[in-house]
Amino acid sequence: MVKPLFILTYYFCISLCLTLSLPVFAISTLQSQVDKNPALAGEAITLTVSADARLAADVLNYRQLEQYFRVMVPSVSQSTQIINGVSTQSTRWSFTLFPFSSGTFTIPAFEINGVRSEPIEVTVLAESASTDAARELFVEATLQGSEEIYVQQMLYYDVVIYFSGDLQRGNLTEPQLEGAEISRVGQDVEGSALVNGVRYRTITRRYSITPQRSGSFTIAPPLFSGDVIERDTSRYNYFARSKTVMQEANPIAIQVKPQPSNFSGSWLVAGLVTLTEEWQPAQSELTVGEPVTRIITLSAVDVASSQLPDLNQQLPPQLRFYQEQPQAKGAERSGRQVAQKIFTTAIIANEAGDLSLPEIRLPWWNSQTNRQEVAVLPARVFSVKAASGGAVPDNIVVTPTLVSERPINHWQWNYTSTLLLLGWLLSLIILGVLKKPQSVLTAVPEAAERRPFADKLLKQACQTAAPKQAAEQLLLWGQQQFARQVLSLEQLSLLVADPVLAAELNKLARQLYGAEHSAWQGTALYQAWHNWRPSKTATIKQRLAPLYPH
Template sequence: MVKALLPAAAILLSVLYSVSAFAMTSLTASVDKNPALQGEAITLEVVADSRLSADAINFRVLEQDFTIMVPSVSSSTQVINGQSSHSTSWKVVLLPKRTGELTIPTFSVQGFNSAPINLKVLNEQVKTATDAGAELFLRSEIQQDQLYVQQLSYYQVTIFFNGDLQRGSLSEPQIEGASVTQVGQDVEGSELVNGIRYRTITRRYAIIPQRSGNFTISAPTFNGEMVDRDSARYNYFARTKSVVQQGQPVDISVKAIPDNFPGDWLVAGLVTLTEEWSPDITELKQGEPVTRIITLSAVDVAENQLPELTQGFPEGLRLYQEQPQAKSAQRNGRLVAQKVFTTAVIANKAGTLELPEVVLPWWNSQTNQLDYARLAARQLTVTASSSAAPVNPVVASNLPNNTAPANSEILSNTASSNWQWNHLSSLLLLLWLGSGIVFYLLWPHRTSRQPVTAPASRVKFNHNKLKAACQNNDAAAAKAELLRFAHQQLDQRCHALTELMALLPDTSLQQQLQQLNAALYSPHASQWQGDALWQSWQQYQRQATPGTTDNSLSGLYPHSGAD
């Protein structure tokens, strides 16, 4: 019995010994440099003499005074003279957010505490590091540090390095109450600094403050890897080392919008207004559409900052305005934004129209004063439509063909005899009345029989052809099919899309018809896209016939056929 208990006791003692061997006894913290320079990276290392989990220490307590990189965690085990020891190490790169005396607080794990570290950050710029021949450093600067609200300024960060840079990432600058957007692509180059040739990578940002006050732009942080020069001298397979650098913070002052500024606030380096008519016109024709295109262009402005325009069209015009289209692009390192205002114009009556001057106030950031972009007033002459009203065929056909000869015969016999005139005229009058009655009775049958043969040569509306025209972006075919729809379904002989628009409610289909009509008169009609018209047509049909779906549209026109 005693012999059986001995192995169990040995196992228990070994377990207790191993637990005591793995127990934690100390926790230490240290930094690789103290004091440090402004913008210089500091490596903090915390070591515990036990095997611990990676999240045993929370470094977020440092966020108030430091920018924190992602920590790296490693564990090791050593066996010396039969005794094993374990350790866990955390390394994290810190970038001080300010100069002066900073404190790295105590860390606690399993009842053990590390000693706090008093860190001194010197107010010395990066040029001190470049004098010593630093392998990598950052330079940050802003084009203008005195701004107005919503004024765009270009912020630039340049990475200088004279070693073999393997990889790296650059964070964005941070500023309270402002939008930050990268402009263009990174630009590579080289520059001589203190007698050392550095390769450079430059990145530009557009910073637009949204409120007034004094602000500080926190510089971006570069985190990457470079080839270790010391290891490269003695080893063909050179090791890499981590490099972390931060640029200098930049202070800016933002002024409020002037109280006396007229209109919507717009601050830019340059603003222009241009006008284009399609087709190009010297006069308008009554009932025929033309398209007016006004382009607002601005330099050093984002596209969402461009305001609306007040065009002030006079009375006597029907207007169909499209949603303004805004876009932006980068030109020679500067942002250029454009907003296009498109309006289809149809004159209702002949005469002379005066388009007033279009004026847009803006604040010139180059001269720091109020400026105006203008479109000159334009006088247009509207000519009457040349189409004449058609003669009513029913009225013309009511007169019988033998009326004129009968009257001439009566007039020729008048001079021969009064007696013959009286009786002959009475007889002819009776015959004329009788033929008129017979003609009147037979005329409805004749007109009622005409529609029976007419449809044989009549081209009917076919919604499948309209769909094909939209899919093929064929503006002329789409117009022809829509006019057939008006004739067959609305019982209206429309000769132009503007007449069909007047018969439709104010829906998206009416707007698409206007765009189609404008495209037909444009020299670029081949660029018309029919998908939007087909979608609006389907929506119009669903509203006109509740309960129908796209798959049942073909049933709306059971008599539709091909040409």
């Protein structure tokens, strides 16, 4: 009785394997549909194309959509169903379309092996026609200040994300402006706002943009993509699925004027510029042969630290001086960039008498009043007295000297070090307890941080044609998979030992570092990565660390 049952099971499995292994290209239907029609301006449209056959991912040509839409890399899925011994297969492409403008557009028919889909006419409403409708999520960009600025003048660009639902995660690209320096200012600010009678939660991110040449330009707005949880509140369904949303901010045109012809000096445009000085030790009288330190601080608002010029200190011949390399630094204060440049000079008087240090003048352009101003460090007069020990030799050298007057107490040193160590550990514990929760809007991670690999982030980078993010996730995956430091895609391609995945990794490397850049699609890369399986030998090598590592 057992033997006939075993034989029937055996033949059924053989038949099932043969059915699934047969290549299926006999497509009979091809259907296209969109998730919304009409759509609002700045809103993403999801286009789904379905075929009743198991097909290759690149068999569908979607380049014809790029005439009216920005097309994200599609996600491709394949499925097989067996019902009552009948096998059915299907292939599905999902596109995210972002219309370039409002109007009525036609999504053309697709064709595969002679089978065509029906064209779809899509209407995109203008922004003015959609303001009264309650939107689930939208993005706005604004400039803080005038849209007419001078070259190398810093302007602040705010991006505000409005959302009324549950935002699970999000990613915001950076704005783009040709020939400009763009950097993020401060941290994201969360809040709320009332728009057309609807209460929205908001996330605000600020950028500083510094144009490096004059002319008329348009700031290409950032693109936000994220997941919003869909919940049916009427049925109290709190386990609903999430949907992907995509919104783009409004473009902003600016006019960059050249440096005024009547400006004299090194061009510096800022909101405020000051010059201050400090003397160490602080005194109004100098002594021949005794060194003092002069510290001049140049501070500016709405300026990057790299824009600050050097100062011309015209010191009299009665002084010998030793100037250190200027130290520049920048910080964010109340949403504005503040930069400082510190000039440190060691000064030694050679002879007694009265000594006058001339004033230091730095011309700059006031971006608030649109006129030239001068930052002045006033002149200063010192009285120099003779050295108490007689004449000072000309070859005096200022060097620090360490004199030991008594034996070193090692117990005292260890006790002090222990106290410092305990204080440091206590500060770490306090910082860990008071650490604030992170925002749902992801930011660009620091290179020195050690982050875990995320499959979802790799898939998203491949689907949205983001080669840089895909490379970052692949390198993190390589370090996790092979238990070693992976520094390049080329090194990773040698470690995987798979020709298909290695070829896709090399394509990604050429896209990032090659001389020519073309449209990159990450579908094939993600599929090759997903199909990759480590060999048994490689697995054993990963588990056993080398006894004598090089």
